[in-house]
């Protein structure tokens with residue numbers, strides 16, 4: 149059954165096709181066997197197209213017979229039984245028709261397959277998308293004999309694709325206009341695949357053109373970038389990374405980067421968000437600097453020094469390389485500050501830190517840890533030569549005059565040195581060691597340095613042990629009191645006594661007060677110790693009163709630390725009250741130094757004691773700086789001339805001084821006691837110059853209570869015997 153190409157309204161209008169169609173129509177040589185079993189062919193086609201979801205048509209040119217499968221008719225939305233190729237062309241959407249016509253024509257000319265997508269308009273007006281493919285078969289002479297093809301409704305795929313494109317567009321525009329930089333990179337070759345608008349601006353700031361850039365060019369901090377890349381490749385996502393870059397104007401730029409692996413244009417790429425956190429980093433840095441540096445000089449402060457020490461110790465433990473800690477005290481600073489004013493003092497401190505910095509390496513640390521105290525951590529120095537050379541250099545440098553505001557100031561410094569790992573310990577202990585060495589340096593004279601050594605180390609450990617044991621001692625019964633009698637200078641009879649604390653250490657035996665009193669004062673334990681002594685002494689006085697034994701007044705030593713704590717009155721009156729002892733039975737000894745330090749608080753307490761009838765004795769008189777006005781203000785009743793004058797009376801100067809002290813004391817109506825009398829000559833001399841009482845090993849060493857009682861009892865017997873006679 150032949151079908152002719154459409155006569156009117158021919159949609160395939162090429163002359164060539166018309167000519168060929170004519171030719172084929174008259175060509176009886178065409179093998180028509182292929183149409184022999186049309187029914188079979190139709191059935192096969194229908195089955196195939198149902199399964200593949202498309203419809204087919206074919207047009208035998210020799211017979212001009214056209215057939216379109218029911219599926220193809222369904223795609224076009226037309227009734228089955230269409231018998232013309234033009235019906236297909238008529239269904240093409242009017243806007244696409246011309247283009248499709250051209251394409252089909254082109255394919256027919258070239259005899260190649262065509263494959264195109266276009267819209268159709270169904271009879272009911274519905275527009276749908278189809279994919280149309282076709283093929284022209286030729287005979288042996290190369291003439292077209294069969295034109296066949298398929299149409300497939302692709303509306304769903306096209307719409308899905310369109311939707312996908314639309315959503316990609318939306319995504320793109322979101323990312324494009326994101327207020328933070330986004331870059332997409334390909335981890336395999338580290339190229340930049342995409343940069344959004346903000347990223348372009350960022351790269352501009354960095355002076356790096358986006359189009360020529362690979363990621364390593366962008367990330368100056370390669371190590372961090374590699375870590376980020378590795379995390380992305382292994383986990384598909386990354387932690388927050390912070391990178392430091394530099395803008396083209398030299399200012400720093402801190403980026404916080406978070407990454408994620410996404411599928412970008414069909415391949416796995418890293419999607420990186422870059423946040424500018426420079427402001428936050430700078431604020432953090434500012435806070436860190438404030439917390440770790442000295443505001444005046446800009447060098448490290450104490451906190452930073454301790455953390456640097458901690459770090460230096462850990463490095464030294466790993467590397468076996470030592471470091472030195474130098475503590476440095478300006479020798480004359482206080483005077484400059486007081487006489488020239490604080491602003492000169494401040495400038496001097498700044499200049500000091502500049503001089504120190506100029507002598508040290510960048511790996512070293514300079515810190516200001518107090519008013520005029522500096523500390524240095526000097527790394528990579530050997531203990532003996534390196535450190536001493538450096539210490540001397542510092543001393544020389546600071547000994548040079550300081551020119552400030554047109555004035556010249558001379559200061560100089562002393563240095564104490566601890567060296568790790570020779571001096572083991574934590575930062576605090578190292579500081580203590582260097583501090584002790586500094587004290588030793590000052591003792592040796594200004595402008596010296598001293599290294600913490602074996603001897604100091606031994607002293608420190610011994611002191612630490614004693615401190616620990618003393619804490620136990622004041623709580624237990626290891627402390628007790630001995631009494632040293634005082635004798636009337638003329639009669640040489642015992643007339644009073646001084647209570648002296650003793651410590652019976654469980655292992656070391658008797659420890660001298662010369663050793664434990666300073667420790668007790670430094671640690672504040674002397675307050676507890678003072679209470680123990682007061683309790684013991686006042687309870688003994690009560691006992692002697694009960695026994696009817698006249699021992700005369702008994703003095704106790706009161707530490708300036710105890711007075712400074714402000715609880716002496718409470719403790720003294722508390723003890724007197726507890727044992728019901730009158731105040732006049734007790735005396736207190738205070739040293740000259742008490743009068744100099746914390747004058748107000750000490751003098752008011754001493755006055756209250758004196759007002760209550762307690763005699764005040766100025767101990768070790770002549771060794772301090774006490775003036776006559778002090779003696780008056782402190783309501784002193786007695787002076788105890790220091791042992792150093794007594795033991796040297798053979799020397800003319802000491803004798804003159806002793807004489808002077810006695811005469812001043814006498815003129816102030818004070819009783820005079822000579823301490824530390826060891827020889828008859830001393831006793832006679834002190835008596836001759838007018839001392840009222842003598843105390844010393846010549847007449848009696850400090851003795852325990854029974855011996856003291858025995859001494860006083862036998863004196864009472866002698867007095868009684870004399871009275872009887």
Ligand code: C2E
Pocket residue numbers: 632647648649650660661662665674678681704705706707737767768823824825826843844845846850
């Ligand atoms: P101090 O108050 O000047 O006591 C006199 C010191 O001289 C006592 O030493 C005594 O044993 C010693 N002494 C007495 N006569 C002689 C002598 O002829 N030759 C020599 N070489 N020394 C003599 P001690 O008991 O070792 O006490 C030393 C210092 O410890 C005392 O000096 C006092 O300042 C302090 N101290 C002792 N007991 C106490 C106490 O209970 N409380 C306080 N706060 N300090 C105390």
Ligand code: MG
Pocket residue numbers: 646705737767
């Ligand atoms: Mg004393």
Ligand code: MG
Pocket residue numbers: 767768788790823
């Ligand atoms: Mg004394």
